Amino acid sequence: RWQKEAVPQKLYPLTRQTLWTGHPVSLLRWVKENEPQRYAQIGCVMMTHDYLRWCLTGVKGCEESNISESNLYNMVTGQYDPLLTEWLGISEIDSALPPVVDSAEICGEITAQAAAITGLAVGTPVVGGLFDVVSTALCAGIEDESTLNAVMGTWAVTSGIAHGLRDHEAHPYVYGRYVNDGQYIVHEASPTSSGNLEWFTAQWGDLSFDEINQAVASLPKAGSDLFFLPFLYGSNAGLEMTCGFYGMQALHTRAHLLQAIYEGVVFSHMTHLNRMRERFTDVCTLRVTGGPAHSDVWMQMLADVSGLRIELPQVEETGCFGAALAARVGTGVYHDFREAQRDLRHPVRTLLPDMAAHALYQRKYRQYQDLITALQGYHARIKEHAL
Incomplete structure (x- = not known):
């Protein structure tokens, strides 16, 4: 349907994304059409590593490098854009989109409950990720x-x-x-x-x-x-x-x-x-x-x-290694990612x-x-x- 309505062509100048079946917006539209009761109960939309960070800290947010490739994010303005969800037919989830956070931003700390499950120390800072x-x-x-x-x-x-x-x-x-x-x-x-x-x-x-x-x-x-x-x-x-x-x-x-x-x-x-x-x-x-x-x-x-x-x-394990670099930038070991990258040996x-x-x-x-x-x-x- 989106192809027939030329939705991908409308989205691209704003999102700089192609549209495929695994995108969050595609999954949300499918849930809306096939499981409307579940769709009506959506309280927050997060990418996977955002969900894990919420489990660790109890703080909701969407990390920018990941959410910027979701078709929910306007690459030109650097923000969510309700025009996108309107074109996609999922405007109802606008209020369920949490704040956008930076990759090295400290978004919260390990809670006592998360510490008991993971063995991590209570109060350990958790950054956005990559x-x-x-x-x-x-x-x-x-x-x-x-x-x-x-x-x-x-x-x-x-x-x-x-x-x-x-x-x-x-x-x-x-x-x-x-x-x-x-x-x-x-x-x-x-x-x-x-x-x-x-x-x-x-x-x-x-x-x-x-x-x-x-x-x-x-x-x-x-x-x-x-x-x-x-x-x-x-x-x-x-x-x-x-x-x-x-x-x-x-x-x-x-x-x-x-x-x-x-x-x-x-x-x-x-x-x-x-x-x-x-x-x-x-x-x-x-x-x-x-x-x-x-x-x-x-x-x-x-x-x-x-x-x-x-x-x-x-x-x-470049995914884990990069996350560790983000943590070192976020906690002040490195001034920024450029310094962290220069220090790679x-x-x-x-x-x-x-x-x-x-x-x-x-x-x-x-x-x-x-x-x-x-x-x-x-x-x-x-x-x-x-x-």
Whole structure:
């Protein structure tokens, strides 16, 4: 319905968000239409980490870096906007939106009840916290527009830090508030990353990740005509697109399937990386975090396909690490997040592209894009005949 009413197009100039089924506003509209009694009882709308903070402190609030990507927040004014909920048909929840708090703002203290459950000391200050992609960019050391952060997990995310909003861009980039004044996180994302490999390994439980890497490394780079579309959980090529292998023949082994999965995930990341490089034109380095960053085989493939210098910050659990940095800023250990980021001391490993392999992968990547285009045409015809 929202698509037919062009609601996403109306929202974007104000929220700088796309609209998808997992957004808070989508869930709220669903509850309103399907469980009206529950909807009528809503007392407060919070993101997950805001709810956890309320459980710890008894104080309600929505942390800015997270709520700014909810479609409830006007990116231009830096506030909630009743016009947004009116367009979305959920104006009733305006009064249920709690105050917006900063990432490093002390929002309350650990209560006696929370202390008894968690073991934390009563009175410990609790700060706002961070949206996960913001935390990852912070911990990856992203400071300017020459470096992007790729997060490889269930989602394929490519993020950059911008110094302002832009109008009339080539793509509907998702913006969010960043931890430094005047800066925004900009990202492109889809659920098309290493979650696909996790599904595959669940079907063959006898495979270790070392064995997978060895299998992929045993084959010539870009040497197969086998393709994998990493769309098990969603797509960045259209709502109708689904997962699958293409080009499989009797000669292919399990190693070929694994190589195709690695390649398909990288090719899908390239969709977002290429779009982001239209926005961040000075990029020469990609900093990568997430599970696949532990695989030199996969990371070298990413370097070879992209032609970029790949840097691998040796830091684990960037969500928790970033939250700890927010706490240190909030309690005065650091003056601000810039100082906290400058004090990061984790080592960074570097991989450089093999330009001979880059030429081979570019050919295969173009074939992947052609396959996507052909399938989009197929789905368009199916939809047309179904009308």
